[in-house]
Amino acid sequence: MWRNQKVTKRSGIHALCAAGAAVLLVGCSAPAEAADRGGVGPSTRDSVAVGYGGAVSSVDPDATEAGMEILRSGGNAVDAAVATAAALGVTDPYSGGFGGGGYLVYYNAADGRIRTIDGRETAPAAMDEDAFLDENGEPIPFAEAVTSGLGVGVPGTPATWEYAVDSWGRKPLKQVMRPAIRLADEGFVVDTTFAEQTAANQDRFADFPETARLFMPDGRPPEPGSVLRNPDLADTYRAFVREGADVLDGEIGADIAATAADPPVDPDAARDVRPGLLTAEDVADYEVIERAPSHVEYRGLDVYSMAPSSSGGSTVGEALNIMEAARARAPYSTGDTTDTWHLMLEASKLAYADRNSYIGDPDHVDVPLRTLLSQDYADERACFVDMQTAQQAPVAPGDARDGNGCAAAGPPADNGTEGPSTTHLVTADHQGNVVSYTFTIEQTGGSGITVPNRGFLLNNELTDFEFEVADNGAGAANLPGPGKRPRSSIAPTIVLNDGEPYLALGSPGGSTIITTVLQLLVDRIDRGLTLPEAMAEPRLSQRNTPATLAEPGFFGTAQDKELSALGHTFTETSEIGAATALEFLGGRRIQAVAEPERRGGGHAAVLRSRR
Template sequence: MHTRTGIQAVCAAGTAVLLAISPAPAGADERVTAPDRDAVAVGYGGAVSSVDPDATEAGMEILRSGGNAVDAAIATAAALGVTEPYSGGFGGGGYLVYYSAADGEIRTIDGRETAPAAMGEDAFLYEDGEPIPFGEAVTSGLGVGAPGAPATWEYAVKEWGRKPLTQVMRPAIRIAEEGFVVDATFQEQTAANQERFSAFPETVRLFLPDGRPPEPGTVLRNPDLAETYRAFAREGAGVLDGGIGADIAATAAEPPVDPDSTRNVRPGLLTAEDVAGYEVIERDPTHVTYRGLDVYGMAPSSSGGSTVGQALNIVQAAGERAPYSGDADTTAHHLMLEASKLAYADRNVYVGDPDHVDVPLDTLLSQEYANERACFVDTAAAQQAPVAPGDARGSDGCTAAAPPSDEGSEGPSTTHLVTADHQGNVVSYTFSIEQTGGSGITVPGRGFILNNELTDFEFEVTDSGVGAANLPGPGKRPRSSMAPTIVLKDGKPFLALGSPGGATIITTVLQLLVDRVDRGLTLPEAMAAPRLSQRNLPTTQAEPAFFGTEQEKELSALGHTFTETRVIGAATALEFLDDRRIQAVAEPHRRGGGHAAVLRPQR
């Protein structure tokens, strides 16, 4: 079991290799052993699961010191900002779902980034009304929203935590200062971004030592981020009202580009007032009842809770209406894929920032509407996607209300963590900077990359009006697919889960629930099973291990078609067992595998 973070593991191995920001790296030919990774841990007293051993250990350190699940979640998130900087961090945002053992209530934080006050509906269009190239929006200041992570971290710790922010941030500060061991995934992600990172001298200085991606087994330090974290630990989100916030805005407004670069990096609209004025929103969670379980998720501006919940309701309705007599596993996945098409069709048309558009959320989450949507599900044959959305405003799910629409261009690089403590509190937290590597633009002297989350907005509206719910607007939050989820059984925690993966987040969470609840797989089995992702597209994406299986043959016979994709999601989850035991589960292989830990392991 991994018990030492960052440079502590390095020193224990008897070697010290520093790929530092400054001075230049020394001993670059030496290698050290990366921390161990355990995909499953069972025990008592509390648990943490994330994609990274150092981050998981940061959360465990806080639990051991008497912190609760909220404190541990923020400590883990801050550490992921160091070790998984291309997936999430101080320059991004996300959504946190919290179960309070004291009163049995579910609470959520919408910490999604917001558009600048100067951003209009035409922000991503040329003067002639044509959308700018998506790649130019991704690597630009124009795609940068006001970060929500700092306010989320402060709000969660202040409202629900037990430890001061100064203590909660301590493990992440140490990892940033002393360093973490680079693994193959980090090197691969850096290499994939090398061309666009090279346009920004500060990003090169931080992530491309000697002008190339760091080698696995070397140690990367980030003292600039350590200083940013120290300031945040002292002042909270108030740091955004000072130099750090001003630097974020200035970097987005006028990205510091290498003079020799030929890349067209568009300036942004973010101001210091936009950054300093950011506020999180505590929203009511989404809620559906599935097979007697209470499934809670994140309401809009995320589409995660509504789409997962609606799909579960449709699966339930379709299965009751016309049970299929074939193989039970095939039936479960057939209904899941069919329900996913219908739920995504509605998501793409109706879901946006509820403070700016009217989202018919109650209808989308109602079992009655799902019963109507299920009229399109044939248990013996697949629908040909894309399918049309239902009339959610008229509460008629069996009537097509608009043409099928696009799923959008949500980036796949996000991260997720789950935590629990001995009191029974639980956190499921998904956060992101959008694309792998976000905007690619590092804030000079601050040690973190800025998000490009505003590219989740629709750039234009179709002739039939599709896309209007998710157009840019002043202070608006772009639609997300992040789906942190907590499931209660008889009023007590049963599962907590979530995943990265852009629009595939919803299907990953949906499949984990279907596999665990309907197919009866154990949580580790469900985590390891080959994944499918149907997002109202003509074909269903599937991981390589799915092909050649009996289920592929049976689903294909029902009319489903599949295209291969290397990996779908990188989930983490908890299951609450009998005798107050917790099973913490991380990916065994995807994205290099995650790390799960419990406070007192079961013998």
């Protein structure tokens, strides 16, 4: 655990104004080049970039440019990752930001080691197992927990940014935060995705005057092409530059706690918003944890990701191990998409069954991680895989306590209610350092509650806890508790080949994060698709449920018909995940890849382009 010294210098901002765009909030519009950096729609975005010297890929052009600016100034991959994340706090505030948390995975080229930061939000000291139960002992409605102070956890993002930059970065926090401060001051061009997300939250945001003032200044969602400024967030970032994570020991931390404990609701709102349990002491006492990464070997590659409190790395790792075991038992051609996806879906069912039963905060519950990641255990779990027939989900967990994967340890547990709105980024530099970073405020728009005059939304991450233990005992590992981190599915991943970076990837999407990362790995490594091809493939998500989620492009394909004939059932969803990734092509060449269409498309860039 870690607490850092203060950073005392403050960066100055040179404001630039230009005409030609509708301006929201008080002040000048964005600079003239804003439309080129982050304009409306996919036309201003590059989903693939190939070149040398470093790379950044995120969901937003302005954020990617912030990371690139830091690389051009001599910063490394860690500096660029934090700069990109801080910019996303401005342009993608409904997915992640200063009021949330996340997990960062870092490859250090100097020593070849993988390091990870657990910056997950924590529960207040006053939160007990029954926190989400009403006076009759029944779970409160989930929607009431989402839009409440009760669902707000202690933010871990500020400490994550400071820890990463101070431990592994090359530039001072003042310089790393400069692009995001400028972006918040000058504004960014609203795109269609931002406008649609605001519209989807309009009724909720309208009940919180500060949220409405910030994101709907004219009483309605901003129009695509207009410019949105956030000077309050710029001031918060300046305070962070001066004080580092210790900024949460002072007025900003006190404001976070007060806002969660007594949410500022419009007096005319009909919404009943439950108060939270956060105190200023809870916020001030937060500490990130540097954990050992999860690790499995798959087809000669080393796959590293995030260990618990996230279930991402362990579940992806276990599924890959099961696939490896099943392949050894019943060899088949990896060029056959149906066989490969069938095996992926079957392995995912088994891995999710174990995830749902065993994963929680390892500082509060006993997580059998070594067993879950062992090839011996996966070899036993693979006894349930039949290449000719799909298992009918939900399937039972294995007995990970005794290391017997072929024995059912009890009835299946629920997946939980993890929200889908998160954001992911990847960065690399000319020295060979790599970062894969996923951070979040949970649902799109988090709790819906903005800290007055601070410019950021609070998370609702504590709704990732189980509200109660099921009658069959399932869910006990992820009950609320004082200071506890709720289980996450975040899976920032770095793959090494002979000790050198090969892939870096991750995605938002709640519990579908795991299946998105798994499918990207399977499609790239097993099926031999290029990384852009793998990114564009229709996605499937099997999380130990009777039906597998599938994107529209899957239906009517040969794989749809052939997998259905094996007993798989599919249900349609509009999109799964919004990934970003890097591939290291050899000769210091990097391919940066973002989504071409999902969430409006992402943006990838390299320092020196070579097409």
